[in-house]
Amino acid sequence: MRRSPALRRIIPALAVGALVLAxxxxxxxxxxxxxDDSSAPAGTAAETGDVDCGATIEDGVxxxxxxxxxxxxxxxxxxxxxxxxxxxxxxxxxxxxMGYEGDAVVWTRTTFDEAIQPGPKSFDMNLQQYSITPERxxxxxxxxxxxxxxxxxxxxxxxxxxxxxxxxxxKEVKFGAQAGTTSLDFINEVIQPTQDVFxxxxxxxxxxxLEANQIDAAVFDLPTALFVxxxxxxxxxxxxxxxxxxxGTTDQFGFVLELDSPLTSCVDQAITALxxxxxxxxxxxEWLSDFTGAxxxxxx
Amino acid sequence: xxxxxxxxxxxxxxxxxxxxxxxxxSTVVVVGALxxxxxxxxxxxxxxxxxxxxxxxxxxxxxxxxxxxxxVKILLWSTPLILIVSLxxxxxxxxxxxxxxxxxxxxxxxxxVFRGVPVILLVFLIGFGVPALGLSREWANPVIWGTVTLVxxxxxxxxxxxxxxxxxxHESQRAAARxxxxxxxQTMNSxxxxxxxxxxxxxxMNTFVSLQKDVALVSLIGPVEILRQxxxxxxxxxxxxxxxxxxxxxLAITIPCTRLAxxxxxxxxxxxGATTIT
Numbered sequence: 081m082r083r084s085p086a087l088r089r090i091i092p093a094l095a096v097g098a099l100v101l102a103x104x105x106x107x108x109x110x111x112x113x114x115x116d117d118s119s120a121p122a123g124t125a126a127e128t129g130d131v132d133c134g135a136t137i138e139d140g141v142x143x144x145x146x147x148x149x150x151x152x153x154x155x156x157x158x159x160x161x162x163x164x165x166x167x168x169x170x171x172x173x174x175x176x177x178m179g180y181e182g183d184a185v186v187w188t189r190t191t192f193d194e195a196i197q198p199g200p201k202s203f204d205m206n207l208q209q210y211s212i213t214p215e216r217x218x219x220x221x222x223x224x225x226x227x228x229x230x231x232x233x234x235x236x237x238x239x240x241x242x243x244x245x246x247x248x249x250x251k252e253v254k255f256g257a258q259a260g261t262t263s264l265d266f267i268n269e270v271i272q273p274t275q276d277v278f279x280x281x282x283x284x285x286x287x288x289x290l291e292a293n294q295i296d297a298a299v300f301d302l303p304t305a306l307f308v309x310x311x312x313x314x315x316x317x318x319x320x321x322x323x324x325x326x327x328g329t330t331d332q333f334g335f336v337l338e339l340d341s342p343l344t345s346c347v348d349q350a351i352t353a354l355x356x357x358x359x360x361x362x363x364x365x366e367w368l369s370d371f372t373g374a375x376x377x378x379x380x
Numbered sequence: 381x382x383x384x385x386x387x388x389x390x391x392x393x394x395x396x397x398x399x400x401x402x403x404x405x406s407t408v409v410v411v412g413a414l415x416x417x418x419x420x421x422x423x424x425x426x427x428x429x430x431x432x433x434x435x436x437x438x439x440x441x442x443x444x445x446x447x448x449x450x451x452v453k454i455l456l457w458s459t460p461l462i463l464i465v466s467l468x469x470x471x472x473x474x475x476x477x478x479x480x481x482x483x484x485x486x487x488x489x490x491x492x493v494f495r496g497v498p499v500i501l502l503v504f505l506i507g508f509g510v511p512a513l514g515l516s517r518e519w520a521n522p523v524i525w526g527t528v529t530l531v532x533x534x535x536x537x538x539x540x541x542x543x544x545x546x547x548x549x550h551e552s553q554r555a556a557a558r559x560x561x562x563x564x565x566q567t568m569n570s571x572x573x574x575x576x577x578x579x580x581x582x583x584x585m586n587t588f589v590s591l592q593k594d595v596a597l598v599s600l601i602g603p604v605e606i607l608r609q610x611x612x613x614x615x616x617x618x619x620x621x622x623x624x625x626x627x628x629x630x631l632a633i634t635i636p637c638t639r640l641a642x643x644x645x646x647x648x649x650x651x652x653g654a655t656t657i658t
Contacts, residue, residue: 196618198426216618219430254517259608260615278522278602279612288504289602292511293520339426 133178133346136204142180144171145203148189152307153367154209160187166303166367167207170226173359174335177350192260195336196220204343206336209301211262221339223347225332226360231266232305232321232374233297234313236290241297242319246378247271254278256286256295262331263299270322287313301331303368320377436621440613444622447609448629451595454527454605459588461531466538471568473539474546487539494536499597502529507601526598534591541583545576578648585641589634
């Protein structure tokens, strides 16, 4: 925009020329926007040294995305605006640390795919239990983790998975998991069952498959597993969890940002501050204290 | 067979050659423009990284190919079953005896219901619902019930295609056959159906290609087929390249299928003596 607006109006005359010039032109804009935003800081942005907390998609407003719907205990009653629920509370605390409070925080909803698609994003940061993995990090930015979870097994009464104490006890079990989760990788890479894993879009599918006698057990992150067994699937229980020090893998949840987002370091700084002053631990205690108890399953 | 081409044949050959040259030039121009212009767009680098990542492609391709085998198996099971069920439904709908009214009513209701309800709902309803009635693990297998769902749904569509083929055979054919002393069954089997099937080649092929892609719906109830595997890999790498790889595998099957159907159709057209106007 800064550069020769008159030229831009003439461009459409030549189709090919327009494409070439537009390509160069918008590159300039990209650089321009970033520097514009940092030189004109959003009024509410905190003074955070040389970390840039002002480069949001809308000036002075931080747009946070979560899933549609957002599930208990991550967000209570699908209303993240209230700050009720673990992820809602964490997001508001991080936003406050970044200098955005009250009306300066706006919520939006996205699917997983919208969060990873190329091009401009509809959010500044996105949290819906995104597990941090190195493969994903090549295409999106992750913040530091705000939560670490174990994987856990949910099974109906009488399932062959019941009473398992080691991973070897689970080889013959028919498993189900949610598509695109680290739980699925965990089954395939750590448990390595003899039967193919069935995969569902959501935990509703896994629930139906358990009831239809198509699978013996399903794997989720521990808080989800406790919620699913306690509330959603009657007659089921968490028959075991896999702590990292017992040969399991842990899932670390982080905020998702656009690749190379200037905000990432700001979010990281906020999470570090919340971890150091104990606030993150307090939030975890408040919302997830009921979500840690389950028998332990070990590697050997 | 004459040794020397006639003037007309020479003229037609020249015309064909000219058409080919024009087709080649216009194709080169269009494809060339796409190859040159698309990378000039501002977001191209990001799009290329998200959709055309070579490493992700190579990593996911073998898994996708393995998962595709399940699609092929479901397709091979369901296609003959669909042909049988749909033919029975179409014949039921074409019965004329007053005593068979309940059969006709059933055929109408069947096509209305299974064509009207989205396949995705049927997949859930039959795939999770029927096994939950209390089937053993072996018979609760979602691959079985997913295939059953596809057969039920696609038979409704295919029955309508067959029926349109039967209706398309002129009534005088039936009258002529009956006047020769054929029974109504003989009339249907040796006069009506052969002509009907010849006409419905293209729409049947269309439905078959559509079925190949709808096989993916079976993945909603658990089995990991190619699109599900692509979705898993997409989430693993946060990258859409696995979908592109899956599309290529689909195309490798559907394109030869449609070309084959085109070829058969062209052959039939030549045989029935229709000339092609360009």
